Amino acid sequence: MTTTASGSVETETAAQRARRERILTATLALAARGGYDAVQMREVAERSEVALGTLYRYFPSKIHLLVSAMKAETDRLAARLSRRQVPGDTRAERVSFVLERSTRSLQRDPLLTEAMIRALMAADASVAGEVSAVRQGMSDLIVAAIRGDDAPTDHDEELAAILQDVWFARQIAWLGGRIGAADVWRDIHTAITLVLAD
Amino acid sequence: MTTTASGSVETETAAQRARRERILTATLALAARGGYDAVQMREVAERSEVALGTLYRYFPSKIHLLVSAMKAETDRLAARLSRRQVPGDTRAERVSFVLERSTRSLQRDPLLTEAMIRALMAADASVAGEVSAVRQGMSDLIVAAIRGDDAPTDHDEELAAILQDVWFARQIAWLGGRIGAADVWRDIHTAITLVLAD
DNA sequence: TGCAATACTAGAACACGTTCCTGTTTCTGG
């Protein structure tokens, strides 16, 4: 969606693509090391060998930067998950599989997750597009798991939305120190079994 | 909660209680006027006629300040709602009544809500206590509505937690400009009917 | 009542996200 000032869409030179790549790499590295607070714009700029003003040209705020990084990460997760058919005979089993893997994947890198989720929460209207993209990717995963080989139902999307809301809210509770890492998955699993009583 | 440095609990002079009150009043006024960004610590201090350092003695961060303000507000809401029996014959009807009123109450003052929800999201572990208190108050309301005159069931608390997560996540989506104010209630209502299929 | 501890005021100082400015390099159309 990168639109230049002249209105033309998606015309990036190789150097620009490389800069964007370096910026995102530096962002992920800093986030993995020290979480949200460690992703400092000056530091990101320095590491990616880009002027501060240039960083802001590519990503108009720290939130945009981190949400974009999250999009890249969730795309990788989705690619990994969608490589093969989700196992499980019931909706609950399949959704549990997907969300358990997602949760575990995030918790493997707690600081990185903290940085990304915090950005996702802090996003205002100017980042709505990017945030919706992240959410849509997640929703697609869940809907696919709900359906499995079954026929689609009217409620699939709505159920996925609810589960994602719970998933999201539990991550926040975890970041806020109100529940432990293990509780996250337990609570989500509880929600799955209550919402998807087969 | 308020613990002095000496370890004694809850020994506040009248002047101190008055200061705390002025601070919270100023906070609510500023938040109602301009949302989260308008609640500037220097401005709060000035309006409540307190030095900046003193403000920080009472509330160790802007987040603490706003979450405390939210606690006060939700207490008032809970008091109003619990004054009389929740109407409705089914769990879904009763919970809808409570959450619809809560949602409407919040949306009546969008900027104030934005300020409080944003603080709630940004809360880290140091605010866990206050955040849990807010959440508990809300949960009590929902659980009471689920039960009505019925016998308590094992799942009441869990169901309430899920609904609150959805409620919370939908508010965030609204603040993030991803859904409109009307969608908030529609989505929550959808979740209620799906989760509390009587 | 006197004095040590605590609380308060006023304001400077610091950190980091963001904006802005100036000069240079790179790109693009003719």
Add this chain to the structure above:
DNA sequence: CCAGAAACAGGAACGTGTTCTAGTATTGCA
């Protein structure tokens, strides 16, 4: 290839949350 436009580098500057300092007022206790 050239001129103008756009992108970039380097870095100063600004705003706001937070911390710190020095001096003054208040409180609690012997």
